Amino acid sequence: xxxxxxxxxxxxxxxxxxxxxxxxxxxxxxxxxxxxxxxxxxxxxxxxxxxxxxxxxxxxxxxxxxxxxxxxxxxxxxxxxxxxxxxxxxxxxxxxxxxxxxxxxxxxxxxxxxxxxxxxxxxxxxxxxxxxxxxxxxxxxxxxxxxxxxxxxxxxxxxxxxxxxxxxxxxxxxxxxxxxxxxxxxxxxxxxxxxxxxxxxxxxxxxxxxxxxxxxxxxxxxxxxxxxxxxxxxxxxxxxxx
Numbered sequence: 001x002x003x004x005x006x007x008x009x010x011x012x013x014x015x016x017x018x019x020x021x022x023x024x025x026x027x028x029x030x031x032x033x034x035x036x037x038x039x040x041x042x043x044x045x046x047x048x049x050x051x052x053x054x055x056x057x058x059x060x061x062x063x064x065x066x067x068x069x070x071x072x073x074x075x076x077x078x079x080x081x082x083x084x085x086x087x088x089x090x091x092x093x094x095x096x097x098x099x100x101x102x103x104x105x106x107x108x109x110x111x112x113x114x115x116x117x118x119x120x121x122x123x124x125x126x127x128x129x130x131x132x133x134x135x136x137x138x139x140x141x142x143x144x145x146x147x148x149x150x151x152x153x154x155x156x157x158x159x160x161x162x163x164x165x166x167x168x169x170x171x172x173x174x175x176x177x178x179x180x181x182x183x184x185x186x187x188x189x190x191x192x193x194x195x196x197x198x199x200x201x202x203x204x205x206x207x208x209x210x211x212x213x214x215x216x217x218x219x220x221x222x223x224x225x226x227x228x229x230x231x232x233x234x235x236x237x238x239x240x241x242x
Contacts, residue, residue, distance in 0.1 A: 011169055011200040012038040012061055016070035019056050019223075030056040032223040033070065038202070038216075043195040043234070045203045045211040048220035054204050055173060057220065061202070062095045062171050063087045075168045092121040096162035100174035102154040104146040110157045111142040114164050123165040132160040136190060152183030159190060169200045176210060181242065188213055189237035209242035 017034040059065040118124040136156040176184035195201040212235035
């Protein structure tokens with residue numbers, strides 16, 4: 001199946017994207033020829049059960065992993081044949097990641113957890129960090145350590161950290177998986193707000209309820225796109241339940 005962007009400007013284009021793990025009899029085809037286009041400014045949910053290939057797909061698009069075959073173009077740049085060093089540059093310049101487990105450094109404050117990304121990448125400005133934390137509702141908690149924050153607050157730090165380099169595309173891998181419903185709604189609402197500002201947001205999840213907030217829902221099964229549906233009336237995050 002071919003999934004196509006609905007707008008002229010593309011954030012993502014893949015052709016025949018394949019990923020094989022292992023060799024010989026032990027080889028596993030995680031992706032089996034994915035053709036996909038995502039328009040700039042879309043909010044896309046990639047839905048599927050464990051093992052369907054959804055995280056592998058997004059890791060390749062985000063430059064964390066490399067394909068075994070096919071091509072992938074992101075933000076107008078072909079990343080299919082980049083070596084690890086150039087992929088690292090690509091991630092730094094174009095991509096932000098939010099993970100299910102927040103991966104905060106426990107000995108650093110919320111502010112310092114965001115600042116360290118700026119120091120490591122050389123992108124962004126430390127002067128922006130207070131405004132980033134304020135934008136995710138943590139303006140009064142920026143000097144707290146992760147252990148002094150709730151799970152939802154830690155995820156908000158992770159969102160601010162992902163935004164520190166002003167990425168073209170924001171990936172969120174199971175962003176509500178470790179959260180209760182009220183906190184999960186808050187994080188989904190924040191992702192909707194970021195998308196409304198024009199940022200491309202791609203959410204990976206096995207939770208079908210999360211798909212209610214998307215402009216578009218891609219369902220992966222056994223390494224292939226089983227369905228590609230447009231949602232004309234996305235739900236507000238506050239109305240999502242699971």
